[in-house]
Amino acid sequence: MDVRLENHLDYFIHDNTAAAGLSPEMLAVAREAFRAGDFNLLAEIYGSQLADLRHPDRSLCLLNADALSRAGRIAEALDSYCTAANLDRLRPNELGSLVDCIAHTLRVKECLKECTDSNGVSEDEHSLDLFSCRLCKGLLIEPTTLECGHTFCKPCIEDDGVKECEFCRYKLNKTNRELKPIGFKVNVVLSGLLSKWFCAESEARRCWLEGDRMRNEQGFINALEKYNYALEKAPFMCGLLARRAELHMAMNNFRQALQDGDAMCRLTPLSPKAHYVKALALNKAGYNEEALQEYLYCLALKPDWTSVKLETQKLSDSTMLSEMFSTFKTDGLPTSSLRLHPTGPASHLKPASHLLDSLHSTPRRWSHTPTGRRDSLSDTGAETKSSCEVSKTLASVRREVPPQLLDSSDMDCSVCMRLFYEPVTTPCGHTFCMKCLERCLDHNPNCPLCKENITEYLATRGYHKTLLMEEVLQRYLSEELAERSKVYQEEMAELSNLAQEVPIFICTMAFPTIPCPLQVFEPCYRLMIRRSMETGTKQFGMCIADDIKGFADYGCMLEVKDVKFQPDGRSVVDTVGVSRFRVLSHGHRDGYNTAKIEHLEDQKVEGEELAELQKLHDCVYEQASTWFTSLKDNMKNQIVSHFGQLPEKDPDIQGGASGPAWCWWLLAVLPLEKRAQLSILAMTTLRERLSTTRRVLSLVTRKHPPPRERILHFPLKL
Template sequence: SSSILITSCPWICLFCENFIYEPITLYCGHTYCEQCIKDDKFVSINCPRCPNDIQEQIKSSIIYARENNSSKNHFLKQIIERSTTFKLKCENILLCHKAQNEYMKKNYQQAIDIYSDIIEKYDDEHIAFYGRAKTYKVLKQFDKALTDIEQVILLKPYWAKGYYCRSEILFEMKCFTPALLSSLQGLTIDPDDQIGKQIMARHLHTVLHNNNDKQDVTRAENDLNMFPSTNNTIKQVMTSNTCDSKLHMCKSTPLTPCLCALFDSEHINARDYDCSICVNLLWFPITTPCGHIFCRECLIRSIDNTHAQCPICKKSLEDFFPLLIQSHVNKTELVSQITETYFPNEFHERRELYEKENIQGASIPQQLTNSGESIIFEIPIFICVLALPHSTCPLHVFEPRYRLMMRRTIETQSRTFGMCIYNEQTETFADYGTLLYIRGLIYTQDGRSIVDTIGRQRFRVIDRGMRDEYNTARIQLIKDHVIEQDEFDDLYQYNRTTYKRVRDWFQQLDPYRRTLISRQLDGYPPCDDLTHESDDGPSWAWIMLNLLPIESHLQYTALSSQSFRDRLQIINNTMDFLLNQQPQTISVSDDS
């Protein structure tokens, strides 16, 4: 129900509504008690903190944690152990676990004694009341059980398990209709709870088939309204009455408990929250299934250059890495909120450092200056093939340095990098290249990427540099020379004539080759006319320069040329060669 408020303090496990004891962090970034996550009787497979619209899109983070036997979050466990107030909470939870073990061994009186000792010291420990109520129910001391479970619901009015436990007690007392209504109250909190549905169905079946139950529904509702927990004027007993140091994004309200005030923030040090790889404050902290925590980018780069294993314990991360590289693994919410809340200055400095080190894409000027000279700016350089404007350039990226470059580029607004060929004479990349725009990127399970790019503007290299083992360059965009009016009309017609000549050649090809070319080009390009405003000339010419069998040095000449007429001449020379070769090919075939 949308009217039901759910506790959102990140220190509280939403399954037991208690402090997170022996914390396990799921790959969605949320943290819960180890016992709650690994409990075989726990049916729900969706993280209650994750939005409903993403729960069905990827594999359940809870199921993943169970299948991979995820370890406790060592980092958070150390933080909790350093806090005196949190240690007291953990001691109470440990006593509750001890009482639960006695309950499982059927040592019911010992369990009651332990629960009673806890309640005597702390009258707000709902888990102790809950455990004692279940024990009293087994001993058929229903009045005591009902009193305890009412206290649980008073303390935690939005915890469905309290209502289910009360319904089971009422059911044992032969109060079938109140039991049914109590289970329905639990389902209003969590309508998808399978255990709650089973309890409600059993109670409904009994109500419908029990002739000895003399209570009607109206009277039962009145009886339930007499319970303190069902009144609208409930004053909830808070775990902490005031919380002046809430974590950022902590959504607890005056009606829901918050444990942020119990955190010993005065005795923490920013250096305790450093990444063990980069030795800087954790940025976008990621928790591995083995329970260790790193900056997301640090972990990915470590795996890029070594193997898919944890840098600390060397446990395999082969199943985890595909989720990480495909951005399914979210930051560890609790650690991220701690650093942002308690170390604001260090957090701001760390963000600036991250942006300086990682957000290194091209900031493309909107237009060239009137003088014909463009602004000089820096871009990352991919040394591979000769790419041309308006032409697609698919890439298979597997080298660690280029993996890093692609990740950084895809995060920028421009999504653009430079492509240059290697010059064997100068033993570096060429002086001219093309800006490539990333239209799409798919990661493989081992971190490689298939990148769909298309050429945009041409550039000239001014200076060369290096960054994290890949090349960079300060570049200047280039454009064609201005076409005088007396030459424009002739060049305009030359463009159309050349296009028609290439088109006629294409139509004479056999159907199989025409189909292959059309698929490669995503349809044969139309003829776009020459205009005064064009910086690189008609796009069809670049597409044909990339498609036709032209020697690489001529393609490079076309790329660096600022004359559209020269590029058309290269295309026409190629057509002369192809048309002259065609009759010879036919005659050879006839002779054979």
């Protein structure tokens, strides 16, 4: 329940029932009617209570007026407010219900709900197009793209009050590690495009900013000159009109401020900001009645604007029940229409309907300056479109790129010289295709154009697409972008076809089921690993080097499990062996080796041969277990930390294409030269592999334990 009404009800029930002759039972019913929202019943209760009193009670008159207001019965409410005003001057906080009711009536009468979308977006939001800054609502000037990919005006995001992105709430990093301010760099490509496509408005925006700087330095005259020049270039910029109106008011040029407010209302009749500026100018110029009307329209457009509501209530106290019901003699008017004059109770009469007529006629002149005065500042005879009609017209007028100025070459990547695909912008303000930038950073942590060091950007892997550029491409170059996308998808499909071409990492021995961690720093392999992730295969081949062919004829496919990027561009890649292969042919792509391969599988045996193979398997496993157990604890711990424990025996020794996992674990940790390991990897029968392993174990156990570095065959590429 409204706090003031609750207090009034409590006062009447507990403290004043006997003195006023009021019925506690009826006030209890009134309380329930209020809770139920039945304000007509509430008004009848208060009206009957007032009728029974010999002298009007001011508090009860206010309760009755509030109830009538909430019920939409404004004329009757005004009469009750006037009765209360005759007893004691009205205060602003006593007019909240009346202000709400009138604003709601205007909103319904002018069909303002139809002029906003289903989500309640006002004309201010509708007017924002692709090239508007979401902070200042104007054309992007000095467009600056954040790491999250969203673009704003440079002065807007450098404002101390802006802490995060308006779209995604990305926290702005305005200081570096030395706690020095970071200057946001202008997006070079977008800045050039906006200056080309919207030349006059861009120039006007620059003058606007210069004017703001001068104004902050108290250079009002110079600032006004800049604003005037900017509005000559772009007279439709409501934000600039508002700035000039504020400057005029600061200079006490209320007449000129009112003209700017009037122009704003003509351009954007459903903008709360426009009507607020006009109301402020009217108020300062002394047009209180018209200012009140504009404030009410602000609330009709934006009901939750608290500060405007308070101003409206203050102005209502001094204007609505003062100037609008000014004292004059009229014959034959009802005594219930008495009202309070600013200097005391009124002694003359005027109908409450006068205010209603004034307010109901107001919407037809929202975009005009005060009417009915000899010093009116605008042509009050001019007719304007209805608010809804104008709103629909303006909502459809958005910035569009002139077709004659559209050139796809303006949006070409400076690395690949093709149309931007997944454009990203560096901290220094240059834009590239995402893949092009990544490939450049594989070789050098500097911007490909200006050579500025962007190591920190590289370390965070902040490759977020520049969303504005992406939207521009989709809207204006959709066919070219579709063709560019088709070419890219074809390239990815070719790269993901491992049956046709497998990327080869030349480094160390790898084995099925065995982890193989790698440190990757060479540009060609950084590209190779990234492509394996982008295509979704997450696989590549591992081979040892060969002096003649480049790499060995046999190798192992590795699957990427995780990639951790380092600040200097290197990456630690966790992989595990998947399957063995034989190289059929060698090839190259973009600096790394490739191969056409065939996968290897163990030959299967049955019957007595399988039984003999099972015995050999169990024997070698026991021999391997004994050897591993005999190692010193520190050596065992290091082996386990890199390769894990010795795997258990497989229930089905022929279940996998490469045989039991423990055989490959043992081959990885035994002190064998790479060529010897390679020969075992190439074997396609489990019997041959087990027999060879048994001979190696026999040799190892007969000799002294080998040096630790040969046991720890950890394949890190440094």
